[in-house]
Amino acid sequence: MKVLIVTYYWPPAGGPGVQRWLKFVKYLRDFNVEPIVFTAENPTYPITDVSLENEVPEGIEIVKCPIIEPNRILSKIKKENTQKSLGFLNPNPTLVDKALMYIRANYFIPDARKFWIRPSVKALKKYLSENKVDVVITTGPPYSVHLIGLKLKQQLKLKWIADFRDPWTSVDYFHLLPLTKKSLQKHYDLEEKVVKEADGVLMVSNHAKKKYEKKAKIIEVITNGFDDDGEKGKEEVVLDSKFTLTYIGMMSSERNPENLWEVLSEIAKENDEFANDFVLRFVGKVDNIISKRIKTSCIKNVEEVGYVPHHKAKQYQQQSQVLLIVVNNYPSAKEMIPGKTFEYLQAKRPVIGIGPEKGSLAEIIMEVGSGNVFSYDNKKDLKEFILNLYSQYKDGGVPNITGGIEKYHRKNLTKNLVNFIKRVS
Template sequence: MKVLVITYYWPPGGGPGVQRWLKFVKYLRDFGIEPVVFTAENPFYPTVDETLIQDVPDGIKIVKCPIFEPNNIVAKFKKNETQRSAGFLDPNPSLISKFLLYIRANYFIPDARKFWVKPAVKMLIKYLSENSVDAVITTGPPHSLHLIGKKLKEVTGIKWIADFRDPWTSIDYFHLLPLTNSARKKHFRLEEEVVRAADRVIMVSSNAKKKYEDFNENIDVITNGFDTEKGLEEVKIELDKKFSITHIGTMNSERNPKAFWEALSEISEENSEFTDDLELKFIGKVDDSVWENEIESRGFKDVKRVSYVPHLEAKLYQRKSQVLLIVVNDYPSAKEMIPGKTFEYLQANRPILGFAPEGGDLAEILSNTNSGVAVDFRNKELAKKSILNLYSNFKKGNLESTSKGIDSFHRRKLTEKLSVIIKDLIQN
């Protein structure tokens, strides 16, 4: 069996957007499925991580198509400003930033890669006519790629799986975009058309699946996961000497655990020994508003800030930390959100302190695996109690993770689940 995987994010692109389908492609051959990857020839990646290339299996066919990238033009307009990804909206935008965001939100629907749809469809229709492929898989965001899959199905009749690596209209920053009513309606209409048209739909969380069930009965949930990294298992890990709490990844203005900062401040004021023992680490981009208003202003003694490290190094930070901090954006669809790093946190086997809504997928995973606790966004008292419990165990020398059942989140296990879906679609 052969499947065509259409993905914008691919090595050497860095960041979480690459991981999901890089790992699926890595293991699909183990289950009798040969992947062919279709990606952009000249993509605009906010981050680059050359180390991820080593995970691309030998001999994998990779087809590339040139793409017109408006972000390259935007970068010239904003050459004196810090570039931000879609989910990292500037809380204090300049006039030009406001203008560019308005244009992007209302004229590049569903996203700035919309100009890739026609040339990609043209190239792939020719490719499919000359090569035997059993199914097409599109993964978004960018959700423009689903429009490629939809058109290919309409023209060629090929079976099509739409994978929503992140939600479309319920993604964490959608409600912040300056959308006109007509633009908003167009997003919702295109989203529904894609879900209805796809032969199978894959979501990453149970709460996300619920939103789409009225549009398509063939929806599966495959979460993100963790993988075994070459060389990492042999590295001897020494835990941080101090009571370290580490956050890996982006912390934007909406991913700002106020109850956490307030609890830490109160404990520090009440316990000078805690203040001396505490070490905060932020590996990844932290929004200036969070850094200045919540971290610097509170005067924490020992704070480390690293903007970006290669994936393997990030996993080492996870394993050395006493406690791992994970935060879901505080937004209307927060229950759907499971940050990709959740699963590598599970693999790191360190206690996890999460800030997420009750009844959400993240809270359920932490509870079911006994890997940590999820605190509601504004529950300062539970945050304080949880931190003090962790600190007490640290002082006793027995701060350990007691997680269970995490093997089901290994990338190979998840790929096996994907392979069943693919085979079922192709054979029926």
């Protein structure tokens, strides 16, 4: 069986967007499925990680098509108006910021990669006329990729699976877009068309699935996961000597857990020993707004490591005393399970989550018993949880979490994917 995977994010792209299908491709051959990857020839990635190129299986066919990136032009216009915030929207926008965001929201639907749709459909029609595949799979965001699949489905009557790494109109930044009513409706219409016309739809959480399940022909949840990455046989991890709380990934202005900073500041103010023992570590970019906010607190020890290659980020996860994960506070936050969640579980360190207490993230964390998730305004329980972890740290060390996580291994998830592909095809 052959499957053609259409994805914008592919090594050397870094960040979470590339991991899901890089790992599926790694294991598909184990289940007698041959993957072919179709991706952009000259993309503009916000983060690159060339080390991920080493994970692409040898001999995989990769087909590329040039892309026109409006973001390159927009970035030149904004050169003298550099955004200081890492958030989706500048908290102090100039007229230029507002104008560019309005243009982006209403003239680049579904997103700025829309100009990749037509050339990709043309290139893929030619490829598919010369090469037989059983199923085409599109993965988004960007959601323009799904429109490539939609047009191929309409014109070639092939089998097509749409994989939503994030749900379209309930992704965390969607409600921040300055959309007109007409543009908003266009997003809803395109989303519904993709879900209805795809032969199969994949989601990454049960809460996200609920939105689409009545419209899709076949729909299934296959979460993200973790991989060994050749780690077996490596030296035993040595935990940090300090009481470290580590956050992996971009800490943007919309992902600002104010209750956590307040609780940590309170504990540090009340307990000098905690203040000296505690280290707040960020592995990835941190918004200036958050950096400045933390500096006004009583948190004495803060490390901003910056972006590191994926394998290095996993080392930080494994050596940290406690791990932090945050879901943006937005209307559909219950649907979100950040991709890093499963590598956190693999690290077997306790997890503090900030997000909906009855959301998809909380369900995973509680199922494995790796920690707890606290709502954005829950300071009381969060403080008690941190103090309990600190007490364990002082009394011999915070123990590893040993809950069963094997079903989230990338190979097991790929087996589920292959079963789904067979159902569709």
